[in-house]
Amino acid sequence: MSLMTEELKSYIGRETGRSAAVDTVETGAVRRYAQAIMDPDPAYMDNENVRFGGAAAPPLYPAFMFRLPFGSPDYLTERGEDPDFDGLVTAVSSGLPELPLPGFALLNGGAEIELFRYARHGEKVFQKSRYADIRERESKSGPMLLVLVETVYETEAGEPLMRVVKTLLRRRAA
């Protein structure tokens, strides 16, 4: 039986509005990020960098700026006693409506990333996402769905920073 339904097809093309990251590009956050990825590129702290117009964030930084805003519910406490709580907090996802796939496992299959410029310290970053495609594929363990989610990251003025198309693999949990 095909996993692809008319209802699922209706999600293709659905998109979010533009949303802002909770913080601007902060120097301390860039430092922690660069240290964690073990990339001591001087451009990350060089306020005089001519090419980038100031200190730049690491290439993929914009995709990791969408975090829980101040005042959000504290899921770690609320679900602290739940043995099934995996620690993932859904509010940091793309903001797209959940697909009607109850009982389907989700695997991150990979991504295609396109880079246009780096975010600079002090800049605000915005994102918008859409279901670029949903299609079915046979795999060794039976049929699965490939869900392609496109997210565009841009500056306040709408200048593109990067574009990411993530492939999410959805299959019935065993």
Added chain:
Amino acid sequence: MMDRHTEVRRRVFEEVSIGDELPQLVKGPLTTAHLMRWSAAMENWHKIHYDLPFAQGHDKLPGLLVNGSLKQQFAAQYFKDWAGPDGWVWKIGFQFRAMNLAGETLTLWARVTDVEPLEPYGLVRLDFGIRNDEQKESTPGTATVALPYRDGPAVPYPFQPPVA
């Protein structure tokens, strides 16, 4: 040769040929502290990266997993440093095919598969991957890097993709 950082210098299109192998980039051994540091930096509290009883007991994993998000950072660094100060990493694509566990050392490799002279820059296409200590490939992918010409200007920034 265990290279922890790619040599960063101005790289030009004329010096690159199909079949060239890039110097490898080595990350690790990636301890649980490395994984915790990355989870904290991006504020992602997914337990499979730091809670061993949860990872093994609940998710039936063999150990704590290296974040896929960390592996993609390594790929971005690898090509950014290779492209040099006047180049630009236009595209990186990869598939998460296998997991990597805490304790593994990851080695990034890449090979030039195509070169395309355009104006005002040239494009270099590469295959790449991430192997662990046992040479198991976990993250095969491709990248497209724009490089300046020897006597030409830096690749335009912000990057202007070629007109199709």
